[in-house]
Amino acid sequence: MSYVKGLAGIVAGQTKISSTDNQRLTYAGYPIEELAQKTFEEVVFLLWNTRLPDQDELLRFRNDLVSKMVLPAETIRLLSYIAREPQHPMSILRTTTSLLGTTNDVEHDEPPKILSKMLTAIAAIVRIRDDDPLIDLDPTLGVADNFLYMLTGKRPNAELSGMFNTVMILHADHEFNASTFTARVVSSTFSDYYSCLTAAVCALKGPLHGGANERVFEMLSIIVENEMDPLSFVAEQAHAKRKIMGFGHRIYKNGDPRAFILKEIAAKLAEETNNQKYFEIQQQLADYMLKNKQLHPNVDYYTALIYHCLGLKKETFTMIFAACRTAGWLAHVMEQRSQKCLIRPNSEYIGPKERHCVR
Numbered sequence: 410m411s412y413v414k415g416l417a418g419i420v421a422g423q424t425k426i427s428s429t430d431n432q433r434l435t436y437a438g439y440p441i442e443e444l445a446q447k448t449f450e451e452v453v454f455l456l457w458n459t460r461l462p463d464q465d466e467l468l469r470f471r472n473d474l475v476s477k478m479v480l481p482a483e484t485i486r487l488l489s490y491i492a493r494e495p496q497h498p499m500s501i502l503r504t505t506t507s508l509l510g511t512t513n514d515v516e517h518d519e520p521p522k523i524l525s526k527m528l529t530a531i532a533a534i535v536r537i538r539d540d541d542p543l544i545d546l547d548p549t550l551g552v553a554d555n556f557l558y559m560l561t562g563k564r565p566n567a568e569l570s571g572m573f574n575t576v577m578i579l580h581a582d583h584e585f586n587a588s589t590f591t592a593r594v595v596s597s598t599f600s601d602y603y604s605c606l607t608a609a610v611c612a613l614k615g616p617l618h619g620g621a622n623e624r625v626f627e628m629l630s631i632i633v634e635n636e637m638d639p640l641s642f643v644a645e646q647a648h649a650k651r652k653i654m655g656f657g658h659r660i661y662k663n664g665d666p667r668a669f670i671l672k673e674i675a676a677k678l679a680e681e682t683n684n685q686k687y688f689e690i691q692q693q694l695a696d697y698m699l700k701n702k703q704l705h706p707n708v709d710y711y712t713a714l715i716y717h718c719l720g721l722k723k724e725t726f727t728m729i730f731a732a733c734r735t736a737g738w739l740a741h742v743m744e745q746r747s748q749k750c751l752i753r754p755n756s757e758y759i760g761p762k763e764r765h766c767v768r
């Protein structure tokens with residue numbers, strides 16, 4: 410057995426949930442480009458059952474998820490303290506995910522309840538930190554619309570609803586990415602769902618994974634606020650050998666299929682919300698990166714602008730990613746459990762050998 414840095418190219422397990430084979434993203438065999446037109450709950454059903462629901466099943470599933478988008482009073486009381494802490498929202502979410510596993514029935518809670526509570530908790534964290542009142546679910550809205558409504562206090566119109574469903578769908582799963590693999594490792598020990606999700610949130614937080622979207626907007630803000638020339642900025646960063654957030658991918662070397670769809674949504678929302686300047690800068694940076702580094706934008710690049718256009722603060726961006734990815738994490742946790750196999754690889758020992766303790 411030989412070591413491969415970062416497990417690049419290593420097949421670490423089997424899954425029926427999603428695939429990036431041939432640099433195409435599919436969920437249970439369906440191309441992401443086709444699924445992007447569906448609703449979030451339809452895709453969650455697909456990820457959890459590896460088949461699309463019929464109309465009755467979809468309605469029941471949607472109603473079940475929406476009806477569960479409530480938190481126990483005790484959780485809200487505790488959240489109102491925790492969420493106000495000065496730590497980064499992803500640190501708050503890490504604690505909150507763990508908290509959900511103590512204020513709820515850990516052993517008996519099932520994925521629909523867990524996903525719904527995660528969405529509601531994330532919206533609550535955003536609103537508590539902004540001193541805004543919490544919003545109760547609207548039973549007439551779907552899951553993604555309710556989540557957006559609970560985040561922003563505004564019911565989305567049909568066009569925004571379609572775009573936000575697409576954003577959530579594109580973030581819902583991505584085979585063995587770092588946070589999902591983390592969740593699967595924890596699941597393989599037969600630990601509970603909340604423990605698996607808490608570990609996944611920890612992995613997603615890092616800037617090389619989900620934390621990149623916040624850094625993308627930070628970069629755009631620096632350029633705008635200091636009236637910098639985007640090309641000089643990026644050339645300087647490249648010269649200093651700093652990574653440009655939102656570019657590159659371990660698997661997609663010819664472009665991230667999600668980024669192509671997200672780019673269109675970002676362009677539309679930027680125009681509607683008078684944020685074109687950010688989109689123009691993004692295009693200049695993307696051209697530079699492709700020409701000079703042969704790197705394409707990834708999922709986090711245009712998402713950053715989309716979330717900004719929705720009125721969200723950059724510190725909360727990775728939490729929105731977590732909300733969407735909870736669907737995929739839960740799918741993988743279930744699949745891993747069913748495989749009944751502890752994930753326990755080997756390491757290559759590179760320290761000194763044949764040492765002995767002398768009395």
Ligand SMILES: CC(C)(COP(=O)(O)OP(=O)(O)OC[C@H]1O[C@@H](n2cnc3c(N)ncnc32)[C@H](O)[C@@H]1OP(=O)(O)O)[C@@H](O)C(=O)NCCC(=O)NCCS
Binds near residue numbers: 415618619654655708
């Ligand atoms: C995602 C990522 C970790 C994948 O990386 P990877 O396949 O392991 O590739 P590496 O990080 O080893 O990078 C390979 C080379 O490309 C360069 N590179 C990769 N991404 C880069 C970026 N965003 N900006 C500048 N250079 C980059 C590296 O510096 C390295 O160059 P070198 O060979 O001269 O040292 C990497 O592209 C990255 O850090 N991107 C920025 C963070 C980000 O957007 N993350 C979200 C991913 S969806």
